[in-house]
Amino acid sequence: MPRNLQLHVQDPSGNTRPQITVTWENPVAENGIITKYTLVYSYTFEGQKTSSGHSTNGQTFSYSFDVLGGMQYTVEIGAETIKPGPKTTSSKQVPVYSKYGFHVSIVLVVMVVAVVVAVITLFLGIGKKTVVRFFQAIARRGKAKLKQK
DSSP states (O other): OOEEEEEEEEOOBTTBOOEEEEEEEOOSSOSSOOOEEEEEEEEEETTEEEEEEEEEETTOOEEEEEOOTTOEEEEEEEEESSSEEEEEEEEEEOOOBOTTSSBHHHHHHHHHHHHHHHHHHHHHTOOHHHHHHHHHHHHHHHHHHHHHO
């Protein structure tokens, strides 16, 4: 059974989608010469399970594949000599991303903060122009950060 199975999520960048990179090590007790590793990765959406498979040679210890944000992926991998050996499994949750590549949770936090600030300013009687200038400053900072990406 392959050891130290790890799944690493890589955020989207530019025109690339998010990916999971799977890494592993060879079994402690090899039962012969390993000819290949076979991995199956899957996710379930609206009750429908989707699976894909891939085989690598016996000297390759990583594989990357594109993923969908918000999905839980499960990866199962086994080593093969003359016949398949026992498998090991690991799972990883992929974050939800916006079309700009950052986590949707960041956008939600900013929106909640903006609403709280608006409510507080109304209660404190701060003028409408001050509130408008505040939100314009936030919008300018957000646009500048998007341009940096």
